[in-house]
Amino acid sequence: MKKNEEKIIVLKNVCKNYKSKKGNINVLKDLNIKFNSGKFYAIIGESGCGKSTLINILGLLDKPTSGQYLFNDKPCEKLTDNEISDLRRDNIGLMFQDYLLNPYMNALENVMLPMLINKNFNKNERESIAKELLEKFGLKNRMSHMPKQLSGGEQQRVAIARSLVNNPQVILADEPTGNLDEKNEIIIFKYLKELSENGKCVIVVTHSKQVKKYADIIYEIKDLELKEVANET
Ligand SMILES: Nc1ncnc2c1ncn2[C@@H]1O[C@H](COP(=O)(O)OP(=O)(O)OP(=O)(O)O)[C@@H](O)[C@H]1O
Ligand SMILES: [Mg+2]
Structure with a gap:
């Protein structure tokens, strides 16, 4: 393992089923996997195979039906909702499939929003960080x-x-470039790659073929399981 590579998220025997009127829908079965810092992971698979379901679990937005989720060696199943929100806010950056921007705030205010409760920065610092990223x-x-x-x-x-x-430790992105042209898609992937090289754990769900050029490891969700696929590039 490289020096800046440490396991951050570990899933043990994670299963996810949804209950519906017509019975149980099994989406993920017995996932055993580690996600490390300093790595760029891509998750691919057909529509409906469970990619967003997995991202929601990794992002602590949803709980597995069974199995264990460990964040920095800490099991999360017994944490309270507040503890989970704090853990997520301080450690995980989430890019959603739909963007969920606040419609009453402009672009700069939307970007500054997650920093409002971050006591490390004053207003000027918050604004300059947000402007730099934009x-x-x-x-x-x-x-x-x-x-x-x-x-x-x-x-x-x-x-x-x-x-x-x-500045989250883990960046989870669900189709982050779904609406972007190739030029902007490449800007985003390059930036995510840079973040992983600087020690972040980057996990991206995507249908884009471009990702193969950037990902260290590619997983495919198929038949309820996660399998590593060879990256030919
Ligand atoms: N809340 C829910 N209740 C019942 N079934 C659900 C729920 N959320 C997702 N599903 C089902 O679970 C399966 C996996 O959904 P998921 O959203 O994870 O797919 P996906 O791989 O992200 O697909 P896409 O590429 O289209 O975004 C789908 O068959 C979906 O219909
Ligand atoms: Mg999805």
């Missing part, structure tokens, strides 16, 4: 735009910037 993703001239005045791809980039402001 500039990085090509939104220098869109900071005062409201979400409805932004294109889908611009909203997606605002949401990506927002997920990074608290």
Whole structure:
């Protein structure tokens, strides 16, 4: 294991079923896997195979039906909702499939939002961190735009910037480039790669073929299981 590579998230025998009127839907079965710092993971698989379900579990937004989730060696199943929110806020950056921007705040305010409860930064620092990220993703001239005045791809980039402001240890992204053209997709993947090289654990769900150029490890969800696939590039 490299020096900056340590296991952050461990799943042990994780299963996920959804209950519906027509019976149980089994989505994930007996996942045993470790996600390390300093690595870029891609998760692929057909629509409906369970990618978002897995990201929601990894992001502590949903609990496994059975099995264990450990974050930095700490089992999470007995944590209270508040402890889980704190753990998530301080350690995990989430980029959602739908962006969930606050419609009443402009781009800059949306990006600054997760930092409001972060006591490490004063208002000026919060603003400069948010501006720097927005500039990085090509939104220098869109900071005062409201979400409805932004294109889908611009909203997606605002949401990506927002997920990074608290400098999380783990970055979870569900189709982060679904609405982006190739140029912007490459900017995002390169940036995520850079973050992993600087020690972050980056886990990206994607249908994009581009990701193969950046990912260290690719997993495919198929038949309820997660299998590593060879990266030919
Ligand atoms: N809350 C829920 N209740 C019941 N079934 C659900 C629920 N959420 C997801 N499912 C089902 O679980 C399966 C996996 O869904 P999931 O959203 O994880 O797929 P996905 O791989 O992310 O697909 P996509 O690529 O289309 O986003 C699907 O068959 C879906 O219908
Ligand atoms: Mg999905």
